[in-house]
Amino acid sequence: MRIIMLVDMDYFFAACEELRKPEIKGKPVIVGADPKGGNGRGVVSTCNYVARRYGIRSGMPISMAYRLKKDAVFLPVDDKYYEKISNEIMRILRGFAGRFEQVSIDEAFMDVSEKVDNFDKAVDYAREVKEAIMKGTGLKCSIGISENKLLAKMACEAAKPDGIKLLKREDVQKFIEPMPVDRLYGVGKKTAQKLKEMGYETVGELSKAGLMELVSKFGVYGKEIYDYARGIDESEVVENNEIKSIGRERTFDADTDNIEEMKSMLETMANEIKEEIDTKGLQFKTVTIKIRKPDFTEFMKSRSLSHYSNSDKEMLDEAFKLLADNTGTKEKVRKIGLRVSGLASYRGQRKLAEYM
């Protein structure tokens, strides 16, 4: 049996800010878009637990967060700084892992089957990991431990904040069955919505769905869902962070301000990127467009999904939103680029034929 851990930093961006500004500790801290006195656009990236007491959550519009707590500490996202700390965290974690897979800036799976003999020892090991991160960076994390990635991830959610949660096979059913289907790691909002429409609200209900019913509705992914509902996930912990992003860029034949032309270019690139991520077994979280103007000035804009996706439709939806945000000036465009990042291995590379 495998022993898998998921290490996830607690309110990472906000915790990094507290680290360099100790005076804001104990106050509600919100990292994200500029609230502009309640008129700001964009969302909360991360907030600390004090802010959460006021109902503030990551992904919430920043204007709403402002209404909930006007005098909170609002800070812009400083990726470079968080990435530096992230690199240090990942360096420490690698030292503890057998196989290691960074999932995002503040999250990583570790297969520690070679490092510890059993789950009880894994709990002690997780304690050591937490201490090492605290010592090395001053930050807290939570750790989920179980026999696969799906369950380790879900255990970790339950361990937050600052905890360790071991989920053994005999406790899996009791643990996951009451959960709403969208709590299953790998099931996004859209899939959850469809499952609810099919009458499956909880994981327990979903576990009664037939395999063919799910496959006919979701294709290959239906088999994954079928397994997830049973706490089954055979995907390996894989090193995949050598690929940081995948993208395409195209120069227009003539500089253009025609939105439809830009959209169709994005569509072509989205198709190509979709093909590449499928081949590499990847999914993405962030979509970026880059626009180069005739004077060679460039700007880039990104949007992050709240979940991992491998859908070209979602990729394109985000790209169109970014384009709409940035074409108000009516300036011509020389070149356009589309890129996805925040990559993780896709948990469904097995072929449908294997199940038929």
Ligand SMILES: [Mg+2]
């Ligand atoms: Mg985190």
